[in-house]
Amino acid sequence: MFKFLKRLREKEADVATQSPEPETSSEIEGAPAKEPVITVAVSEPNARNEKEPVSKPELVSVELPRRSLKKGVRSLFDDSMDIEELEDILILADFGVETAEEITAELRREANKKGATTDPELRLMLKDLLVKRLGRNDAALNLDYGKLPYVILVVGVNGAGKTTTIGKLARWLKDGDWELVLGAADTFRAAAVDQLETWAKRAESPIVKPAQEGADPASVAYQTVEMAINTDADIAIIDTAGRLQNKKDLMDELGKIRRAVEKQAKISEVLLVIDATNGQNAMSQARAFAEVAEVTGIVMTKLDGTAKGGILYALQKELDLPIKLVGVGEQINDFAFFSPEEFAKGLVAKK
Amino acid sequence: MFGNLSDRLSDTFKNLRGKGRLSASDIDATLRDIRRALLEADVALEVVKVFIAAIRDRALGDEVSKALNPAQQVVQIVNDELTKILGEENKRIQFAKSPPTVIMLAGLQGSGKTTLAGKLAKWLKEQNQTPILVAADLQRPNAVTQLQVLGDKVGVPVFATEPGNGVGNPIKVAKDAIAHAKKAQFSVVIVDTAGRLGVDEEMMQQAIGIRDAVGPDEILFVVDAMLGQDAVNVAKAFKDGVGVTGVVLTKLDGDSRGGAALSVTNITGAPILFSSTGEGLDAFEPFYPERMASRILDMGDVVSLIEKAQKSFDEEESNKLAEQIINEEFTLQDFLEQMQQLRKMGNMKSLLGMLPGAGKMKQQLEDFDESEIARTEAIIFSMTPLERNGPKVLNGPRRQRIAKGSGTSVTEVNQLVNRFEQAAKVMKTMSKGGMPNIPGANPAAMGAAVGGGYIGGKKASKKKKGSKSGNPAKRAAENQGLSVPQPQESKPGSAFGLQN
Numbered sequence: 073m074f075k076f077l078k079r080l081r082e083k084e085a086d087v088a089t090q091s092p093e094p095e096t097s098s099e100i101e102g103a104p105a106k107e108p109v110i111t112v113a114v115s116e117p118n119a120r121n122e123k124e125p126v127s128k129p130e131l132v133s134v135e136l137p138r139r140s141l142k143k144g145v146r147s148l149f150d151d152s153m154d155i156e157e158l159e160d161i162l163i164l165a166d167f168g169v170e171t172a173e174e175i176t177a178e179l180r181r182e183a184n185k186k187g188a189t190t191d192p193e194l195r196l197m198l199k200d201l202l203v204k205r206l207g208r209n210d211a212a213l214n215l216d217y218g219k220l221p222y223v224i225l226v227v228g229v230n231g232a233g234k235t236t237t238i239g240k241l242a243r244w245l246k247d248g249d250w251e252l253v254l255g256a257a258d259t260f261r262a263a264a265v266d267q268l269e270t271w272a273k274r275a276e277s278p279i280v281k282p283a284q285e286g287a288d289p290a291s292v293a294y295q296t297v298e299m300a301i302n303t304d305a306d307i308a309i310i311d312t313a314g315r316l317q318n319k320k321d322l323m324d325e326l327g328k329i330r331r332a333v334e335k336q337a338k339i340s341e342v343l344l345v346i347d348a349t350n351g352q353n354a355m356s357q358a359r360a361f362a363e364v365a366e367v368t369g370i371v372m373t374k375l376d377g378t379a380k381g382g383i384l385y386a387l388q389k390e391l392d393l394p395i396k397l398v399g400v401g402e403q404i405n406d407f408a409f410f411s412p413e414e415f416a417k418g419l420v421a422k423k
Numbered sequence: 424m425f426g427n428l429s430d431r432l433s434d435t436f437k438n439l440r441g442k443g444r445l446s447a448s449d450i451d452a453t454l455r456d457i458r459r460a461l462l463e464a465d466v467a468l469e470v471v472k473v474f475i476a477a478i479r480d481r482a483l484g485d486e487v488s489k490a491l492n493p494a495q496q497v498v499q500i501v502n503d504e505l506t507k508i509l510g511e512e513n514k515r516i517q518f519a520k521s522p523p524t525v526i527m528l529a530g531l532q533g534s535g536k537t538t539l540a541g542k543l544a545k546w547l548k549e550q551n552q553t554p555i556l557v558a559a560d561l562q563r564p565n566a567v568t569q570l571q572v573l574g575d576k577v578g579v580p581v582f583a584t585e586p587g588n589g590v591g592n593p594i595k596v597a598k599d600a601i602a603h604a605k606k607a608q609f610s611v612v613i614v615d616t617a618g619r620l621g622v623d624e625e626m627m628q629q630a631i632g633i634r635d636a637v638g639p640d641e642i643l644f645v646v647d648a649m650l651g652q653d654a655v656n657v658a659k660a661f662k663d664g665v666g667v668t669g670v671v672l673t674k675l676d677g678d679s680r681g682g683a684a685l686s687v688t689n690i691t692g693a694p695i696l697f698s699s700t701g702e703g704l705d706a707f708e709p710f711y712p713e714r715m716a717s718r719i720l721d722m723g724d725v726v727s728l729i730e731k732a733q734k735s736f737d738e739e740e741s742n743k744l745a746e747q748i749i750n751e752e753f754t755l756q757d758f759l760e761q762m763q764q765l766r767k768m769g770n771m772k773s774l775l776g777m778l779p780g781a782g783k784m785k786q787q788l789e790d791f792d793e794s795e796i797a798r799t800e801a802i803i804f805s806m807t808p809l810e811r812n813g814p815k816v817l818n819g820p821r822r823q824r825i826a827k828g829s830g831t832s833v834t835e836v837n838q839l840v841n842r843f844e845q846a847a848k849v850m851k852t853m854s855k856g857g858m859p860n861i862p863g864a865n866p867a868a869m870g871a872a873v874g875g876g877y878i879g880g881k882k883a884s885k886k887k888k889g890s891k892s893g894n895p896a897k898r899a900a901e902n903q904g905l906s907v908p909q910p911q912e913s914k915p916g917s918a919f920g921l922q923n
Binding site for chain 1: 564565
């Protein structure tokens with residue numbers, strides 16, 4: 073599956089292939105440690121290593137505890153699936169009018185061709201169609217090119233769930249045995265720094281905080297990367313203030329943060345956090361952030377509510393941005409890689 | 424606000440405008456456009472269906488076909504129905520007969536409850552109330568700290584007996600807070616609660632527990648304007664769970680089409696009381712449904728603008744300005760004073776956004792740099808009184824000196840002078856009762872146009888000696904003597920370039 077590379081530390085050299093017991097959460101299906109972890113062979117020393125200073129430890133592959141997004145997705149259909157109602161149902165799931173029309177038309181065409189009429193047949197066809205359209209090969213986190221530290225920048229509008237996402241991601245990566253540094257570059261919102269600090273404690277990771285409220289977020293970002301380098305951490309995750317995509321000055325600030333980070337390290341991921349309860353405005357968000365912050369992937373949060381998050385289909389298709397992660401609850405482990413298969417299955421499941 | 428929906432509907436109506444009569448198929452085509460626009464604006468499907476059906480019924484009736492201008496009629500119907508859904512009257516917060524008035528905030532995670540609590544507290548304080556904030560969100564990490572910081576900023580005490588982060592019983596905190604508020608004689612208690620999903624039974628029970636403990640006079644449902652189709656489920660869940668007496672729309676300063684406003688009011692039957700329009704603690708205002716409906720139709724929020732202007736635009740100075748425009752003595756000095764007046768009205772962006780037709784200029788508005796005003800000021804400050812009063816004397820060396828003095832460049836000085844001349848022209852046109860040709864890409868001239876339009880409107884009625892107004896009240900005023908300043912509400916028409 074996904075191949076990730078991190079530093080091999082001496083103390084763990086002999087246990088590197090073994091994942092530590094993560095905190096288990098009994099309410100979660102497919103909770104960590106219940107299923108076998110994803111194992112990847114230890115990487116061979118490669119060319120990239122030679123560029124690193126000699127003192128740097130070798131790279132080792134990493135596993136992340138397996139997670140499922142199953143609990144987050146609700147079925148589209150209350151009773152049996154009727155192709156006549158499909159368009160409305162997709163609109164209700166925030167797929168958007170255009171996408172809903174298109175999917176319905178295609179399904180109808182295919183159903184006619186194959187002579188499919190029964191409920192299970194139609195559900196299966198819809199599922200296959202969604203899986204086919206949603207699947208892509210760049211959905212893994214970009215944490216495998218070996219040039220450490222990896223830097224992850226987290227951006228999004230106000231209230232999308234950026235800080236919570238970082239908390240969950242940090243805990244998960246920590247469970248996968250990575251060393252992290254968190255950067256609290258949301259210097260604007262009251263107590264945002266404290267909020268991240270609480271998550272940092274839960275993820276047992278150090279945090280870089282601004283000297284005072286309202287400090288320059290770019291400088292916090294710079295210091296975070298600096299600390300990651302100085303402490304030999306694998307990953308720096310930087311939280312940014314929520315900003316509405318139509319505020320040009322705030323959006324420009326993201327460019328500055330990027331530049332500050334890039335003085336010392338390559339940015340591996342710019343994750344755009346989108347609230348699944350948002351409707352069509354998510355498109356506008358993604359478009360604007362993609363342009364200014366060069367987003368590399370989307371995190372869809374709050375999928376555990378009644379929102380179906382159909383907008384992710386249009387996002388991925390129209391903006392060519394992969395959905396990488398999904399948040400499915402308030403607990404620290406309620407977080408998973410996006411799986412088109414699981415998502416589509418959930419949408420067509422029988423209640 | 425509602426920008427894209429306005430744009431869409433105005434496109435739709437453009438097709439109707441030229442027609443003398445509407446056929447049934449015209450109406451159906453229009454309704455299809457409206458349906459799609461509403462869905463893309465995230466208005467919930469079931470609300471859209473009801474809405475479209477209502478309009479079709481009315482539009483297909485005699486009303487339209489017999490009307491003189493059918494397109495206007497359809498606009499009117501759509502506007503009426505929008506207003507009907509959004510609520511027909513301006514609702515206000517219900518204060519308890521015996522204080523304290525208890526206001527409970529509820530909503531999804533990330534809808535903006537805690538920030539709103541701070542804004543609401545500030546607003547209430549300005550209404551001469553003595554509010555207290557209660558930190559009953561013990562779930563989200565450091566929500567309590569956030570509320571404390573906000574309380575400090577707005578100078579309102581915060582009742583926080585539990586540290587939060589999952590520790591403490593919010594029901595007990597809320598109960599203790601009410602007792603404390605009664606004893607210490609606070610007039611309003613604002614209870615911030617944790618964000619919760621409609622489907623989370625346990626959390627909904629907790630909200631009901633808090634409600635029963637505090638006996639709120641208002642349960643405000645805080646809704647993110649970006650909410651999609653799920654608005655229906657969420658609104659139903661909160662209405663059936665904790666109950667909803669009023670709605671607050673947040674993040675309306677984004678570019679979301681805000682269809683959630685329609686969905687939520689329709690489902691809960693509760694009025695939208697406030698809207699929250701920015702990150703500053705001042706970005707908070709009462710919600711005016713009829714204005715919002717006309718905004719959706721892109722007719723601009725003229726009333727709102729006028730009210731704002733009245734608050735801070737000095738009557739005397741504006742009279743003086745009006746005089747000067749008549750006599751064509753408008754100078755850079757006046758330009759400067761006018762700009763400073765405008766600034767008093769608040770943030771230039773939100774002000775300009777209220778102008779009719781501004782929907783189309785939304786991006787330019789967002790790009791508008793407020794510090795531009797500061798630079799313009801600096802340039803004018805660097806001029807001698809002679810130069811300020813007669814920009815015609817500005818020759819090369821003078822411009823160079825001004826550029827140096829203000830730390831700008833000659834180009835910028837030139838630009839300002841050009842803009843000034845443009846603005847003066849615009850104002851002159853408007854003062855003659857003409858329509859302003861707002862130069863969209865030119866912020867300073869737009870600024871001038873705002874102020875100038877306002878003044879020009881006033882003057883237009885003064886100057887119209889020959890043509891008596893069709894409005895009896897106006898005509899009476901004209902007959903009585905032209906020096907009587909008109910109440911501003913009566914003439915947004917000419918002032919803002921509305922087509923009748």
